[in-house]
Amino acid sequence: MEEITKEVVPLTEAFYEQPTLELAKALLGCLLVRESTEGMAAGYIVESEAYIGPEDRATHSFNNKRTARTEIMFHHSGLAYTYLMHTHCLFNVVSGGEEKPEAILIRALEPVYGIDLMRKRRGIEDLTKLTNGPGKLIKSLAITMGDYGCSMTKPPLYIAKGFCPESISAGKRIGIDNSGEARDYPWRFWVTNNKFVSRHQKSELVFFQNPPGRADSSLLPGGFIHLT
DNA sequence: AGCAAGATTAGCT
């Protein structure tokens, strides 16, 4: 454990300053780390969803709605945006920069460190069900509303480099059926074929980090290759 | 002060 903490270094603010759709993909494979008195727990981010400001009907800050809940979204990138949903707390990373209320929901992790601690916090044994959902992963890492507004660039809650996914899938976001046209935006991203994602869904787009036999110029705007 | 809605989950049919 001593050795692990030396190697795991928080990503700096510059990382969070990329456009939200880029950041949502860049976060895949990164290590989300939680330190606490109980010990360290961490997992690779394998699923994310982008929520993009005033124009996105599914976003809490749609129409620049600024309330006690959404306030942190108007602040600088790289802060934690936590909020309550039914009986669960959900965790987002603020993006977009000052006065641009955007955020990325972290929907699933692949458990890496502190797995026994995660099992204890969740009260279940099954590894594949430990962190395969936004409400499950915050319980595994003991993230709470107390983390609202904290910076992700330093302990006790931060994101560090992990692995580089070979392929990223994209599809519709989950659970926003009442969001009009926004419900169909392909702003959910996941590590292709990763078994820790929250839901299986048809991939509408696929992004290859290193497209086999293709130059970058063959990619569609946004770096996507259409499947259909 | 009252009320409706919700970026979910677990458990059961």
Place this chain on the structure above:
DNA sequence: GCTAATCTTGCTA
């Protein structure tokens, strides 16, 4: 797949 659980937020009066 369907539904209850459970409670905060934000909006209206």
